[in-house]
Amino acid sequence: MTLLMATALGLLGWLTYHTEVTFADGLRYIHQAEQIDKGAWSDGILKAVDHPLHPIAIAAVHEVIGGDGPIAWQRSAQAASILASVLLVIPLYLLTLEIYGPSTAWLGALLVAANPIVGFVTINLLSECTFLLFWTWGLWAAVRFLREGRFSWLPLTIGFSALAYLARPEGMLLPLALVATLLVLPLHWATRIYWPRWWMAVAFLVVGPFLLAGPYMAAKGGIGTKPSIARLIGTAPKAPPTALEREKPLPADQTTFQTYRYAILRMFRVMRASVTTSMLPLSLLGLIVAWPWSLRARAWLFSGILLALAAAGLVRLHATGGYLTIRHAIVPGMLLTLAAANGLAWLMRSVVIEGRWIGLGRERFRPGPAVWAALLALLVALPHARHAAHAKGCFDVYHEAGSWIADVKGRDHGKVLDLTDWALYFSQSPGFRFSEVNWAAIDPTTRWIVARDAHIRGHFQYSRLVNDLIGGRRPVVTFPSHPVKGRVQIKIFDRLTPPPSALAGPTHDRGISPQVSTEARIIRR
Structure with missing residues (x-):
């Protein structure tokens, strides 16, 4: 176990210096943790959009590490995230041991x-x-619990599910899937349990989660306050056709059937991408060699229902919100990766090389530990090595951009639109964040645009607004100064610099400035 945790820590430490941050969602948790650290529990827990457990963990680590300012909070969030991912190997080992046995657990x-x-x-x-x-x-x-039938496991299931729910709304998926499993168990002799125990288990799983998570739900006014959750469970309408979060604008003539067809296809693509290419055939092999499933029939039934509910949730998320990313498939990805481990363990036990294939007569050989260790190292390293690039740190480029913004804002006037959110945070300067791109587009004082290529060249609705604001201008500064394969590059544009059309000479004159033109486009939309 110590070796597993050390390996996980080493890999995450390596990633810290070979990958860079591309999502701004983590900044919300830092802001929430800052509120909690100040004692504003109502703002940090009850009034916040996100569930509070992850921000509480960040605030707790910050209490230990200490320090002031954005970088101190960034390091606290990194430490909290890495600690959780390292500790994850303990329940992973125990879970794999339960489902597939000791040969697959490690x-x-x-x-x-x-x-x-x-x-x-x-x-x-x-x-x-x-x-x-x-x-x-x-x-x-x-x-x-499903294997032994002992009630002592149910409080643990419910307690950990409640903690998972306080981190993300998906935590309620676990007791829901377990209740669904219990409802199906009586249908087959191989999965039935004693009837009085069955009724008590169902009642316990229905009442228990609401006793633990109910006060938080009551204070929040529902399962969660995230718009995506409200849309998913049907308590809020679908995202507007041109909403920022949509992968692409929703066509006006798209039918409900087409919407769910696209959502199902997207769900399969995301679940396929939740395991690496090399792991996918091993996942299929692992499921096949686990036969006969009757040996752990209840666990397999539970896993199948869990995957089905997760898939349905992913489809619904895309159908109502218009977006779905690989991070949303982390639970199916985990289960499929465990199956891949079972497939690899079977290969290690079963592969035999005929001596005549390599000119060594009729003897038969098994690959030794060194061969399998090399293959395992390749499976672990290859997916990360393909996208890795040397960097000072995963936030280094945002530190540099933030310092530049702080320096320029100290002597020049104008507002900043930061589509990364991180550069503005490290600069400690006011400005527009990604969620405020529509307001930035109609504000005539918006001067600097901070963006990555994905923001500019993407097919998202907001990419059109960003390109309208940039107006074909070249960046005044980039971080790093030259593009490096695998590295994030931040580009900063100054709207006071002449656009290419102005440098080439006017071809027509309608008396409309670039700012007014952009504003007119937004209003028409």
């Missing part, structure tokens, strides 16, 4: 910890780190 914990999705959510300081830790503990306790 491999399962290692391969999940090395899954690029886990590294991605850790580096980007996302709440999935804390969520997955407690959710996996709850999943392990649920599998133990």
